[in-house]
Amino acid sequence: MIEIKKVNNRPLNLLERIYVWEIFKGFLVTARHFFVNLFCPGKIITIQYPEITRPLEHAAKRRTRHRLKMRANGTPKCVACFLCATACPAFCIHIEAGEFTSSQVEKYPAVFDVDLSRCVMCGMCVEACPEDAIAMDTEVIPGGVLKREDMYLTRNKLLQNMPGDPSIKGAANRLA
Amino acid sequence: MERLKPFIALLDLDLLLFMAVSAVKVGFFLGAVMGFTAFLTWVERKLSSLMQDRVGPNRASIFGFTLLGLFHPIADGIKLMMKEDFVPARASKVLFTLAPVITLVPVLAAFAVIPFGNYIEILGYRVDLVIARLPLGLLYVLAVSGFAIYGTFLAGWASKSNFALLGALRGAAQMISYEVTLGLTLVGLMMVYGTADLQQIVLAQGRLLFGVIPAWGVIYQFPAFLLFLTAAMAENKRTPFDVVEGESEIIGYFMEYSSMRFAIFMFAEFIEIILVAMLAVTLFLGGWQIPYLGEAGFLFPCGRSIAIHPYAVVLAQMAAFAGKTAFMCWALMTLRWTVPRFRFDQVMKLAWQGILPLSLLNILVTGLVLLLAGKL
Ligand code: SF4
Ligand code: SF4
Numbered sequence: 271m272i273e274i275k276k277v278n279n280r281p282l283n284l285l286e287r288i289y290v291w292e293i294f295k296g297f298l299v300t301a302r303h304f305f306v307n308l309f310c311p312g313k314i315i316t317i318q319y320p321e322i323t324r325p326l327e328h329a330a331k332r333r334t335r336h337r338l339k340m341r342a343n344g345t346p347k348c349v350a351c352f353l354c355a356t357a358c359p360a361f362c363i364h365i366e367a368g369e370f371t372s373s374q375v376e377k378y379p380a381v382f383d384v385d386l387s388r389c390v391m392c393g394m395c396v397e398a399c400p401e402d403a404i405a406m407d408t409e410v411i412p413g414g415v416l417k418r419e420d421m422y423l424t425r426n427k428l429l430q431n432m433p434g435d436p437s438i439k440g441a442a443n444r445l446a
Numbered sequence: 447m448e449r450l451k452p453f454i455a456l457l458d459l460d461l462l463l464f465m466a467v468s469a470v471k472v473g474f475f476l477g478a479v480m481g482f483t484a485f486l487t488w489v490e491r492k493l494s495s496l497m498q499d500r501v502g503p504n505r506a507s508i509f510g511f512t513l514l515g516l517f518h519p520i521a522d523g524i525k526l527m528m529k530e531d532f533v534p535a536r537a538s539k540v541l542f543t544l545a546p547v548i549t550l551v552p553v554l555a556a557f558a559v560i561p562f563g564n565y566i567e568i569l570g571y572r573v574d575l576v577i578a579r580l581p582l583g584l585l586y587v588l589a590v591s592g593f594a595i596y597g598t599f600l601a602g603w604a605s606k607s608n609f610a611l612l613g614a615l616r617g618a619a620q621m622i623s624y625e626v627t628l629g630l631t632l633v634g635l636m637m638v639y640g641t642a643d644l645q646q647i648v649l650a651q652g653r654l655l656f657g658v659i660p661a662w663g664v665i666y667q668f669p670a671f672l673l674f675l676t677a678a679m680a681e682n683k684r685t686p687f688d689v690v691e692g693e694s695e696i697i698g699y700f701m702e703y704s705s706m707r708f709a710i711f712m713f714a715e716f717i718e719i720i721l722v723a724m725l726a727v728t729l730f731l732g733g734w735q736i737p738y739l740g741e742a743g744f745l746f747p748c749g750r751s752i753a754i755h756p757y758a759v760v761l762a763q764m765a766a767f768a769g770k771t772a773f774m775c776w777a778l779m780t781l782r783w784t785v786p787r788f789r790f791d792q793v794m795k796l797a798w799q800g801i802l803p804l805s806l807l808n809i810l811v812t813g814l815v816l817l818l819a820g821k822l
Contacts, residue, residue: 290672296784297777300497304780307496316501 320414333393335410336384338428339403346429347403350377354395354404362388363395382428386412387421407432463571471577475562476554483716484519486775491518494783531705534605541604546703546710549597553717556590559583560724561645563734563764564741566757575764576645583644584636587725588629591681595621598690598699601711605702613698616790617683617690623797624680630805631673634812635729638666648733658747660737663730671730673805678722679778680793684715686785689793723774727767734767
């Protein structure tokens with residue numbers, strides 16, 4: 271396991287400058303690690319990620335895979351204002367606006383893609399959104415896929431209300 | 447047909463038999479070495495990961511079976527073959543193509559004189575278990591391994607890339623320095639055993655010192671063992687002596703190489719590990735000798751003896767040689783992952799101010815002891 275070691279920077283003595291004995295000591299350290307890990311592989315702390323996950327703790331929970339919230343009538347809450355795409359430092363949000371003909375809302379996102387393979391999970395898009403339409407609270411950690419397409423979220427994959435979400439009930443949503 | 451007759455007469459049965467047996471030996475020994483090399487590429491990745499508390503390669507699978515990642519060498523091979531075979535526009539094509547070959551051939555040629563067993567008698571025909579038994583085998587190994595530098599330097603020179611050239615220059619300086627010392631570290635050993643024939647050296651290591659201790663080279667010449675290992679590792683150009691490559695700074699002499707051409711360099715490096723391990727085993731760790739095991743079975747110093755069939759003895763000795771080689775490979779790899787890279791000035795200082803004087807001192811002391819013991 272990793273621990274902090276205080277290094278004592280004194281001048282080297284003769285035995286250390288000859289180096290052979292020191293190499294041998296180092297050799298024993300690496301060999302010990304090798305045999306311990308060889309015979310009890312359970313001690314390796316690696317997590318075989320996509321197959322095995324562990325519950326997220328603390329702040330790590332706050333920014334996970336994106337979702338787009340929906341109004342009570344099922345239309346996306348997003349008004350295609352492009353603020354999130356502008357704020358995004360990784361340029362990974364792609365929006366194409368569509369127009370409502372009979373609604374108080376002018377626009378809706380006809381296309382809304384988030385390329386998770388570029389996203390840095392910074393949460394700027396959530397901060398920027400004036401409509402509180404995009405959120406990063408699905409608790410799904412992106413990554414660990416075999417195909418590029420699986421990292422590319424389209425509108426239909428994004429549109430998702432969480433159980434008990436206020437937008438379902440219609441509260442906190444001025445247009446619903 | 448008439449004109450061919452004298453030549454056919456020349457090809458008598460003995461010669462044909464000799465050629466056939468040699469071909470079988472070459473096939474067997476080099477096949478084993480090549481197979482072990484492919485295995486070593488996997489071992490190195492797995493070994494380094496285990497030392498660093500990681501899991502290592504474990505994803506390549508055939509029908510869902512991963513076998514601890516044993517398929518990764520195959521995956522690596524397929525990947526390397528599918529890569530673009532790139533030759534820089536300004537590179538000199540002939541030398542660029544020749545360099546990997548010149549790197550690989552001497553390394554393989556050096557295996558010719560390494561004894562991997564004593565001898566077997568098949569139907570009264572004596573087969574020495576060494577591809578070519580040369581009276582000056584040790585010098586042959588040194589001479590042939592001296593060739594490796596041409597491959598390194600030509601690769602760097604022919605690619606017409608500054609970084610590659612820098613790597614080649616470093617490589618030339620390092621390999622020449624350590625070749626001198628590599629030869630000198632072994633002089634003491636030749637003095638002790640009085641021969642440069644590797645088979646003779648191994649046979650001499652079967653004797654007993656004071657009737658109990660096996661007379662292995664590592665006991666007569668322990669300092670030379672350490673010096674030889676250091677020099678040999680430097681010849682091999684792997685960490686801690688990998689300023690030639692210096693992955694984090696200049697990539698090295700094979701920087702412009704891709705696909706299978708690069709693979710040959712990598713393969714040569716791994717074969718060289720085996721060569722160094724086999725040399726260390728042959729010269730210092732008793733070669734194929736198993737302590738107290740003679741041609742007819744075990745003969746312990748306490749007087750007990752166990753008779754074993756000669757064929758079983760030879761097989762056990764070959765297995766012992768393989769086992770010792772595998773152990774040395776493991777030790778070399780563990781060292782490689784233990785010691786950080788030396789700076790270039792440190793590499794040079796170690797060669798000329800460390801190993802060279804020490805090996806000369808070793809020769810002097812060995813000579814003195816031999817003189818006093820009346821063996822000269
Ligand atoms: S989290 Fe950051 S990088 Fe990812 S989409 Fe939002 S703004 Fe872009
Ligand atoms: S900032 Fe909000 S409303 Fe504007 S486009 Fe992005 S998600 Fe839609």
